[in-house]
Amino acid sequence: MAQNIVIDPVTRIEGHAKITIQLDEHGFVHDAHFHVTQVRGFEKFCEGRPFYEMPGLMARICGICPVSHLVASSKACDAIMAVSIPPVAENLRRLMNLAQILQSHALNAVHLSGPDLALGMDAPAAERNIFGLVEKHPGLAQDGISLRSVGQHIIETLGNKRVHPAWIVPGGVNSPLSAQQRDHILSLLPDALVKAQRLVDWFKSIMDSFSEEIRVFGNFPSLFMGLVDEEQNLEHYHGSLKVIDFQGKTLVPSLPVDRYGDYIAEAVEPWSYLKSPYFKAKGYPNGIYRVGPLARLNIVEGCGTRWADQELAVFKDMDQPVVSSSFHYHYARLIEMLFCIERMQQLLEEPDILDTHVRAYASANARRGIGVSEAPRGTLIHDYEVGPNGLIKSANLIIATGNNNLAMNQAVLQVAKRFVRGPDVTDGMLNRVEAVIRAYDPCLSCSTHALGKMPLEVTIVDSDGHPVRVCTNP
Template identity: 65%
Template sequence: MDTRTIVIDPVTRIEGHGKVTLFLDEAGQVADAHFQVTDFRGFEKLTEGRPFYEMPAITARSCGICPVSHLMASAKACDQIMAVRIPDTAVKLRRLMNLAQIVQSHALSFFHLSSPDLLLGMDADPAQRNIFGLMQKYPQLARDGIRLRQFGQSIIEWLGDKRVHPTWVVPGGVSAPLQPAVRDRIAAGLLEAFTIAQRTLDWFKNNLEKYQEEARNFGNFPTLFMGLVTPDGELEHYHGRLRFTDANGRVIADALDPTRYMDYIGEAVEPFSYLKSPYYKPLGYPDGIYRVGPLARLNIIDRCGTPKADQEWAEFRAVDRRAVLSSFYYHYARLIEILYALERILQIVNDPHILDKHVRATAGVNALEGIGISEAPRGTLFHHYQVDENGLIRRVNMIIATGHNNLAMNRSVLQVARRYVRSDRLTEGMLNRVEAVIRAYDPCLSCSTHAFGDMPLEVRLVGPDGAVLDAVRRG
């Protein structure tokens, strides 16, 4: 077949590096699209032989944005190897840090990475369509983003003594109880955080009409959705059971034991990317495509479980008669999850037992396998460890949130490219939209890449003979 290739390399304003390749057919129409992760980190391999209790600290280094998420899943896998039930207060404190992580990560994604696309327009010059353009035009929104992210990060820092790689979450619980002064500082910051979250949600909803074009074309197709829910079907980020729903919003599998994930999740490997492509096994590959993360979580639940978030969730679900299918609405879902996280943080700091001193259980190796699962900001995160009788790691499998969404991201890029690429020349508006749909997923490629150095954005159009027909360079 006579095909031509457009490469967008790398995609900007995502965590890590990615590359997009668009395959044109003879008529100049987009025939296929690959979203590629071309870097390799190999955490699963390099941790072999390490003592299991080092795993939270090591695997948290996968990423500078979501180390807390890796800490949660890793510590939970270690709890299983120790076969301990961790103290109730330790569970609440881990939840507190996980919720703070959701707040800071979602704030970064919405305010700093994606809002330039939303507020300055997809056709704006990239020299303006960035964080500085946003600051100039919408300083209040930029300040709100800074304050909200700061609040989430401060909670993590106060609890863990460090902002980026805290060592407070440990196998068996947490290493130190909550100090009254820290609890009071968190409580004192909540009012402003609520005000910002609600103000931003109101603004977003008031402007939704402007984005109907994006909502129709940004990853708008039927898939399954997966995530954790509580036993009552409420929103859950730390524990619970897995649920799959379909594009009609119907529950197709419920109360799945997360530790048996291999029974229902397969992992396909594509030669063009280091990122694996997980799928729902009963439907096979690639029909078992599913999405995770904020959009998925709000699609699978029966309700959030907190008053303000439930009110917003009811409006959100009214966007579509069945499941909310467009990945554009990841942004909307993120804002609702921020509100939810703040409500849960308020509940936790008001818990009468939250200052209890017993926050850690101790034990040696009591099981040779542990599987930890949690909801990271970007979706469901699995850490699966096998150890020998001395507790040394024999085998590790990590399924990261961005990996679950790999198939959907590829399909989303294809949908956007088919809609906006019309010739063998690349336009800014087209490139911006391809990048923006990837950013809607807030992919964290750092979790599987090293992201070192600053590569400029290079876009190439390559003919069937390998000759470069068109090239765009940014940065």
């Protein structure tokens, strides 16, 4: 008899989700889906609000990556104001966003995915968590926790709050950087770089133990998209969108962010509250693309910093013409951590970083504003329309995790087909299905713009669609 398996909740991710796996009468996986069960809402209740309130409102979408929403939202508001913000304000925004990417990547590397990688996919569930990691690998855990703390502390130093700082605003930032703040942040970076390098070395030392996971963890042809600068280098704040295919061919070399709608559309499926963006020219669902650290490193020519460029060369040598396995999101995140630390030092050493002209002022001078930034999990788009009084008429958000929705579903099916076999389904089998989702590091509160916590469920159903087993994490 066929079966349905439900994993509910999916654990060690941010947000509410479940996975359903459908087995045929022989116990083989027939189909699988990743369901996001939170309800969206932010876009609708922003209607009627003054545009200048949007950064503060949108930051509340998430407590892990609020700075990326502040950046994208403020850039959209800059466009509505039709102003060019002071150059130092751009760099200060970059600085805070890099600190956030550092802390978010450290969170995934140790707290969320670290237990799978350091303790093993088949480790007992009661031990496969951050507490088990601290017990078995205290040095590794301490490095990751410290790096997250450094990122959070830099955010707090700049914006007076670690979560939801009100420092990035339409027109620039609220206050300039002081010499004392600059010197304090600079003092944190050398030790942080050493710890990030240790995490990179650790990950490279364990990769051979995961050869089968590398082979099937979301390893499929897709497009890749992200921001690049004029030299095709890694960029998280400003630039143009670049899209390549799975053969490394550039499909869109330099897409102005205000034309994203010419290339990206969104589909809706009945089994998820998360929309599925796709590349228009390929159609739905063939227009599957990936964003985030893996995509960003695939599309760039370089990083522009010493240690990150050194690791980027190793990364690109792992596979040709692109690194396709989603397992290597983990490696890409660690490389970006190096980049964030090095790039923050570069920015802090800029001669004008203490300039006090940090904000431009204006009212609404345009009826539409689009802001794009690279969040930890990928490309983030905020698109606002306003009336003549500057009140929001409509808002559309394309969130990093949403961009990866089609890819995550493809990955769940691929991993389930390789590792799950009925009727006796083990915890290790199901953990691998969850682990491939963790590789993408989804932020489901962001993707559905909802408030809430994060449980996950896996359901196994028979070939007739009847639930046979439900696996729930408390």
